[in-house]
Amino acid sequence: MPELPEVEVVRRGLERWAGGRTVAGAQVLHPRAVRRHVAGAADFEARLRGRRFGPARRRGKYLWLPLDGGDSLVAHLGMSGQLRIQPAGTADEKHLRVRITFEDPAAGELRFVDQRTFGGLSLHPDAADTDCAIPDVLAHIARDPLDPAFDEAAFHAALRRSRTTLKRALLDQSLISGVGNIYADEALWRAKLHYERPTATLNRPRTLELLGHIRDVMHAALAEGGTSFDSLYVNVNGESGYFGRSLDAYGREDEPCRRCGTPMRRRPWMNRSSYYCPRCQPPPRPRRQKPKK
DNA sequence: ACGTTTTCCTGAGCGC
DNA sequence: TGCGCTCAGGAAAACG
Numbered sequence A: 001m002p003e004l005p006e007v008e009v010v011r012r013g014l015e016r017w018a019g020g021r022t023v024a025g026a027q028v029l030h031p032r033a034v035r036r037h038v039a040g041a042a043d044f045e046a047r048l049r050g051r052r053f054g055p056a057r058r059r060g061k062y063l064w065l066p067l068d069g070g071d072s073l074v075a076h077l078g079m080s081g082q083l084r085i086q087p088a089g090t091a092d093e094k095h096l097r098v099r100i101t102f103e104d105p106a107a108g109e110l111r112f113v114d115q116r117t118f119g120g121l122s123l124h125p126d127a128a129d130t131d132c133a134i135p136d137v138l139a140h141i142a143r144d145p146l147d148p149a150f151d152e153a154a155f156h157a158a159l160r161r162s163r164t165t166l167k168r169a170l171l172d173q174s175l176i177s178g179v180g181n182i183y184a185d186e187a188l189w190r191a192k193l194h195y196e197r198p199t200a201t202l203n204r205p206r207t208l209e210l211l212g213h214i215r216d217v218m219h220a221a222l223a224e225g226g227t228s229f230d231s232l233y234v235n236v237n238g239e240s241g242y243f244g245r246s247l248d249a250y251g252r253e254d255e256p257c258r259r260c261g262t263p264m265r266r267r268p269w270m271n272r273s274s275y276y277c278p279r280c281q282p283p284p285r286p287r288r289q290k291p292k293k
Numbered sequence B: 001a002c003g004t005t006t007t008c009c010t011g012a013g014c015g016c
Numbered sequence C: 001t002g003c004g005c006t007c008a009g010g011a012a013a014a015c016g
Helices: A004-017 A041-048 A152-161 A166-170 A181-191 A204-223
Strands: A023-028 A057-059 A062-066 A071-076 A081-086 A096-102 A109-114 A120-125 A265-269 A272-276
Touching: A004 A057, A004 A062, A004 A081, A004 A204, A023 A041, A041 A120, A071 A081, A152 A204, A166 A181, A181 A204, A181 A272
Parallel strands: none
Antiparallel strands: A023 A096, A057 A062, A062 A071, A071 A120, A081 A109, A096 A109, A265 A272
């Protein structure tokens, strides 16, 4: 389950191993892996041939490689996606979905491997109305907290304006991108905030503190060289990262809170789970709807 | 227009 | 041994 730091590691790997190279051919082995390329697998393959990759870019968990001529190859790893550079002739992975070969085959081929096929590749033109070059399909994705241009004031204003709850807001890609279930729980634990706290109750310093914790937990992951929760994630060099040792909240049901020792809790939340410390992160007092007599 | 729910997909893990 | 069930996850479509 790659989160933003893992995706950043993949970006760096793509930049080093695919940037500047020219595509010899592309082979789609599973149509679902290119389902977001609406013109279809054959079109995807045809339009990649002969194109040269520019420097790899990222926003949130989306990756893209600009192509000479204007479009970009957009990638999302989903839950189980991997991008790997493999020597030509290496046995196909069981869940190999797309293979991209280059005009300099000695430097290896690019493979998209994805067991659960939530991820995928597609080609898109750049958005016309943005100051920075970004594929049109990503124009609605907010900047991520590691982006120097992330607008903290606008994020705080959005929290104040909205009537939603904290974790929902953290996972809302139009407000802030790149925060997944794991790091949302980690950052909320660090900030001692409950996941169902109404966003409008945060004052500015509290919002900034929460953003600081999000960045801290992501930087910590990056410092470990890109991390992951299980072996499904592999970076472009085929090395798997692991951040499990550093998790303070996610997956720690019934284990003692590392701050106060209280057993951590897990609660069902939006068809998944939220982990929190009931003492450090007390639930918000239910808003009184109508004063009962 | 907004917030919420459902959907997509596969394999690991579990109870029986 | 194997069946059927639950769970995991991001993001977009569908729903209210």
